Amino acid sequence: MASRNLITDTQNTWCPGCGNFSIQFALRDAIKGLVNEGVPLENIVLVTGIGCHAKMADYLDINSFYSIHGRTLPVATGIKLANPELTVLCCAGDGDAYAEGMDHTIFAAKRNTDITLIVHNNRVYGLTTGQYTPTSPLGYRGRSTPKGTVEEPFNPLTLMLASGAGFVARGTSRKLPQLKDLIGKGLRHRGFAFIDVLQICATYFNKSELYDTRGYELAGHDTGDFDAAWRRASEWGYDRDAPIGFGVFYQKERPVFEEHFPAAKPTREKRADGIRMLIDERR
Amino acid sequence: MTDLSVLVGGKAGDGINSAGLIVSHLFNQLGYYTYMYYDYPSLIKGGHNYTITRAAERPIGATRDRIDFVLALNQDSVDLHQDIISDKTIIVYDSYRVKSGGQGVDINAFLKEEGAPPVMGNSCIIGAFAGVAGIPFPVLEEVFSRQIPKGLEKNLAVARKGFLAVREATKIPRGSVKPSSLLSGNEAIGIGLLLGGLEAYVAYPMTPTSNLLHFLAGAAEQFPLTVVHPENEISVILMAHGLAYGGKKTAIGTSGGGFCLMTESFSMSGMNEEPIVVVMGQRTGPSTGLPTYTGQSDLHFILHAGQGEFPRLIVAPGDSGQAVFWSQVALSLSWKCQVPAVILVDKTLCEGTFSLWEDLPRMTDEGDLPDSPSVASYRRYAITGSGVSPLRFPPTPGAAIKSNSYSHDENGVTTELPDLVVAMMEKRLRKMETLKKETDLLPAVNTGGEKTAEKTLLCWGSTLPVCSEIAEMERFRLVQPVILSPFPEEALKQALAGTKKTILVEENALGQLQMLCARHGIPVDHAIHRYDGRPFPLEELRMRVREVA
Numbered sequence: 032m033a034s035r036n037l038i039t040d041t042q043n044t045w046c047p048g049c050g051n052f053s054i055q056f057a058l059r060d061a062i063k064g065l066v067n068e069g070v071p072l073e074n075i076v077l078v079t080g081i082g083c084h085a086k087m088a089d090y091l092d093i094n095s096f097y098s099i100h101g102r103t104l105p106v107a108t109g110i111k112l113a114n115p116e117l118t119v120l121c122c123a124g125d126g127d128a129y130a131e132g133m134d135h136t137i138f139a140a141k142r143n144t145d146i147t148l149i150v151h152n153n154r155v156y157g158l159t160t161g162q163y164t165p166t167s168p169l170g171y172r173g174r175s176t177p178k179g180t181v182e183e184p185f186n187p188l189t190l191m192l193a194s195g196a197g198f199v200a201r202g203t204s205r206k207l208p209q210l211k212d213l214i215g216k217g218l219r220h221r222g223f224a225f226i227d228v229l230q231i232c233a234t235y236f237n238k239s240e241l242y243d244t245r246g247y248e249l250a251g252h253d254t255g256d257f258d259a260a261w262r263r264a265s266e267w268g269y270d271r272d273a274p275i276g277f278g279v280f281y282q283k284e285r286p287v288f289e290e291h292f293p294a295a296k297p298t299r300e301k302r303a304d305g306i307r308m309l310i311d312e313r314r
Numbered sequence: 315m316t317d318l319s320v321l322v323g324g325k326a327g328d329g330i331n332s333a334g335l336i337v338s339h340l341f342n343q344l345g346y347y348t349y350m351y352y353d354y355p356s357l358i359k360g361g362h363n364y365t366i367t368r369a370a371e372r373p374i375g376a377t378r379d380r381i382d383f384v385l386a387l388n389q390d391s392v393d394l395h396q397d398i399i400s401d402k403t404i405i406v407y408d409s410y411r412v413k414s415g416g417q418g419v420d421i422n423a424f425l426k427e428e429g430a431p432p433v434m435g436n437s438c439i440i441g442a443f444a445g446v447a448g449i450p451f452p453v454l455e456e457v458f459s460r461q462i463p464k465g466l467e468k469n470l471a472v473a474r475k476g477f478l479a480v481r482e483a484t485k486i487p488r489g490s491v492k493p494s495s496l497l498s499g500n501e502a503i504g505i506g507l508l509l510g511g512l513e514a515y516v517a518y519p520m521t522p523t524s525n526l527l528h529f530l531a532g533a534a535e536q537f538p539l540t541v542v543h544p545e546n547e548i549s550v551i552l553m554a555h556g557l558a559y560g561g562k563k564t565a566i567g568t569s570g571g572g573f574c575l576m577t578e579s580f581s582m583s584g585m586n587e588e589p590i591v592v593v594m595g596q597r598t599g600p601s602t603g604l605p606t607y608t609g610q611s612d613l614h615f616i617l618h619a620g621q622g623e624f625p626r627l628i629v630a631p632g633d634s635g636q637a638v639f640w641s642q643v644a645l646s647l648s649w650k651c652q653v654p655a656v657i658l659v660d661k662t663l664c665e666g667t668f669s670l671w672e673d674l675p676r677m678t679d680e681g682d683l684p685d686s687p688s689v690a691s692y693r694r695y696a697i698t699g700s701g702v703s704p705l706r707f708p709p710t711p712g713a714a715i716k717s718n719s720y721s722h723d724e725n726g727v728t729t730e731l732p733d734l735v736v737a738m739m740e741k742r743l744r745k746m747e748t749l750k751k752e753t754d755l756l757p758a759v760n761t762g763g764e765k766t767a768e769k770t771l772l773c774w775g776s777t778l779p780v781c782s783e784i785a786e787m788e789r790f791r792l793v794q795p796v797i798l799s800p801f802p803e804e805a806l807k808q809a810l811a812g813t814k815k816t817i818l819v820e821e822n823a824l825g826q827l828q829m830l831c832a833r834h835g836i837p838v839d840h841a842i843h844r845y846d847g848r849p850f851p852l853e854e855l856r857m858r859v860r861e862v863a
């Protein structure tokens with residue numbers, strides 16, 4: 032099965048030069064890495080939202096749940112509860128994860144469900160033609176904000192740290208090998224793994240130069256030190272000019288959500304006994 | 315024929331609901347069918363809560379216009395119910411808090427003597443009730459020992475003080491009915507779902523279905539059952555999608571407001587064909603409305619909820635027995651036909667408590683899934699004659715199982731090709747016929763009363779018990795469509811054949827079943843509406859029926 036190429040023959044409709052291609056290859060290679068380590072391919076499930084990024088569900092030849100806009104994580108949580116043996120990951124847009132479905136992002140971190148969330152953060156709504164998102168810089172001009180946005184962006188990394196995420200990382204579609212490594216680490220992390228991927232949008236917001244010139248790899252950083260992680264994550268506020276760190280900011284394991292729920296299916300007899308008991312209690 | 319009603323009233327926090335339940339259990343032990351109505355405003359402490367337990371030797375599910383006993387823990391229990399209190403009503407009251415005719419009990423003093431906490435005041439008044447009603451103390455002991463798991467001795471001691479403090483004013487005769495389990499509508503739905511093979515339940519608290527969440531959460535360990543309370547209703551239904559995709563039979567519960575938040579993913583179930591079962595407890599709308607009161611004004615919302623066109627199953631049970639049966643049906647058929655299903659109920663049913671009238675109504679078929687074809691060529695949305703594609707769940711070696719909210723091909727990959735879009739739409743719509751074939755095998759339309767009478771009382775949902783009773787009294791025919799989608803047009807026409815006058819009873823203002831009937835060419839001669847959030851009491855509805863009959 033590992034020999035399967037993992038890319039479907041569906042026609043790809045991403046724009047030429049789209050950052051999603053890099054993410055797709057990084058993700059495919061990370062999945063291959065897992066499979067080579069013995070994770071059966073059929074145990075891997077991808078959940079996507081709606082947006083350019085979400086086409087990943089059509090393009091990768093693996094189990095997938097192509098959900099609706101903003102709603103990857105609760106579906107993924109349900110899948111994980113149904114079968115904790117599955118490796119469940121989400122590809123979400125910044126519109127998905129930080130606007131429409133922000134509540135789920137915070138709660139996934141709070142619950143520590145064993146899910147890897149990859150946010151394709153191109154800092155625009157790609158599929159709906161380039162409107163601003165929660166991580167667009169102040170003054171961003173899109174078709175819904177022709178005079179520029181008047182809202183400051185927020186910083187998803189500090190938000191996730193504050194919400195209890197046990198794995199917080201940032202990569203970029205501009206640095207493929209590192210991205211593959213980060214996704215692999217996220218998938219292997221037991222618990223909620225959050226990876227913000229600064230993805231260039233070739234059509235609406237091509238920040239290649241910014242990410243190439245201001246980006247740097249976190250080195251000598253203690254990923255177990257929350258305060259250090261917070262300082263690093265605060266360095267750049269997705270807005271004004273500052274160095275942009277890539278790598279794992281924080282990693283700490285704690286009990287995962289689905290541990291607390293039964294994995295086994297009740298037998299018919301057990302169910303019948305249980306029902307009889309419930310009825311008798313009410314006699 | 316003995317037909318008695320007991321009102322228990324007090325402040326929120328006085329344990330009125332449990333006191334009412336104990337009164338119901340006393341009648342259960344004495345040999346009666348019971349029904350309990352629970353009325354409470356939307357607050358936690360204070361206010362006025364009351365229950366009305368009615369006991370009779372026939373199955374019942376409605377209150378009456380008179381009350382035989384009042385157990386008053388607050389002044390409102392007497393003052394606010396003058397319309398049903400008469401000079402025949404026997405009143406026992408907490409003499410420290412209430413001024414009234416009848417027999418006072420110094421609950422405070424008794425509690426002090428026994429060193430019992432204030433919440434045990436309700437046991438004291440129940441003891442007094444047993445005393446005035448001539449219920450032998452051993453019957454009370456029997457009920458207490460079953461129903462009060464904690465502090466039994468002290469509760470009994472306090473009850474005995476109340477029992478001895480009053481004079482016997484009447485003697486309730488023993489009835490002939492075998493004691494049964496008393497189930498709330500919520501519990502009945504839960505049991506029905508469990509009988510249908512429920513493996514997971516997800517909900518965000520909202521009256522009137524919160525108690526179903528509490529019930530299943532309490533029962534979760536022994537099955538085992540996965541019960542989750544997530545961040546909001548959007549998450550609730552999406553978790554259900556994930557659980558269903560993973561192969562777990564799942565139900566979710568909410569009320570109108572929560573269902574509004576769910577509609578986008580309800581529609582997704584129409585496209586991705588994940589079986590989703592929603593317990594939808596109606597309350598008085600629009601919006602927050604009267605959160606703890608009843609209504610039947612969401613039928614059209616449920617019939618049409620969600621963008622696009624897709625088949626859906628809607629069942630509307632009318633009492634706890636039906637709730638057991640039809641909840642099983644909803645879960646089984648939702649999986650068998652891969653359609654979303656709604657168990658449409660309301661506050662009256664959810665939070666009413668009924669004697670379980672018969673043995674557990676069971677489906678013969680637990681809805682086991684047919685075996686799937688070989689995996690090599692697995693396609694999640696394979697086109698079939700029935701429209702139902704074989705289900706597989708990850709991990710399935712060799713298969714990529716692709717669920718998709720977009721229009722998709724048989725593999726679950728997005729497509730916008732017109733011919734394929736049409737073929738897949740028609741595949742999904744064929745499930746409407748498949749579902750109809752299934753529901754045609756079931757008693758989709760319930761009939762009662764005088765089955766050939768020329769006058770018919772037509773009803774749906776929780777007005778069933780009150781309408782049944784009136785139909786019997788008036789020698790009318792009673793007709794209740796239980797399945798509301800796919801609409802059982804032929805069965806309903808058959809049930810109504812020969813009727814000269816149809817009177818429809820609905821707890822809404824605009825006549826929602828009436829509109830649905832009209833769409834199917836079924837005329838209604840008179841419509842009786844109520845929309846103050848309260849269920850119809852027997853005599854009041856009977857009078858309104860007589861006005862138009």
Ligand SMILES: Cc1ncc(C[n+]2csc(CCOP(=O)(O)OP(=O)(O)O)c2C)c(N)n1
Nearest residue numbers: 081082083084100124125126127156157158
């Ligand atoms: C409930 C809902 N609202 C709006 C849309 C329209 N819509 C589709 S994709 C999208 C934004 C996508 O942005 P993002 O999540 O950042 O993904 P990208 O296209 O940038 O990858 C929107 C608003 C929708 N599909 N559903």
Ligand SMILES: [Mg+2]
Nearest residue numbers: 124125155157
């Ligand atoms: Mg985006």
